[in-house]
Amino acid sequence: MNAEEIVRTAMGAFSDGDRATWEASLTPDCIYWEPCTGRKAEGAAQVADLVFGWKTSWPDLRNTETRTVAQGDEVAMETVWIGAQTGPLLTPDGQTLPATGKETVNPAAMMARVRDGKISEMHHYFDLANIMRQLGLIE
Secondary structure (H helix, E strand, C coil): CCHHHHHHHHHHHHHCCCHHHHHHCEEEEEEEEECCCCEEEECHHHHHHHHHHHHHHCCCCEEEEEEEEEECCEEEEEEEEEEECCCCEECCCCCEECCCCCEEEEEEEEEEEEECCEEEEEEEEECHHHHHHHCCCCC
16 A cells, blocks of 8 residues: 555544554554644554544544645645534543534644554644534634
8 A cells, every 4th residue: 555545544444433443554653743732642552542532522523535645655634524522522631521412524634654554653733723613612
């Protein structure tokens, strides 16, 4: 598989709730970063814990890829995350917000680097305020 196919496979595994396939798509020293939450994880298990933490709040969260550009071992993917927040939401500062049951639609972008057939780095950019507005938590 080329880098684009590897990233698409991982994204599909996340949408399907397949943590084992997601984690297997990562290098042991993978780095993941969410600038808008300030959260960063290193290592396949920690990255999977962080990423699949979103599934606790949005069990049906899925991505709809809108555009992907790949060059060599680097992949840029634009996507839209869609799902209903039916589980509690753990905030970056440790608070827990109750489920709202509301669906959110949130455009995002990811930059990924692939090494030896696995994702070694991923930066995930999305608008947290947009999510909070859709949940009715801010105006």
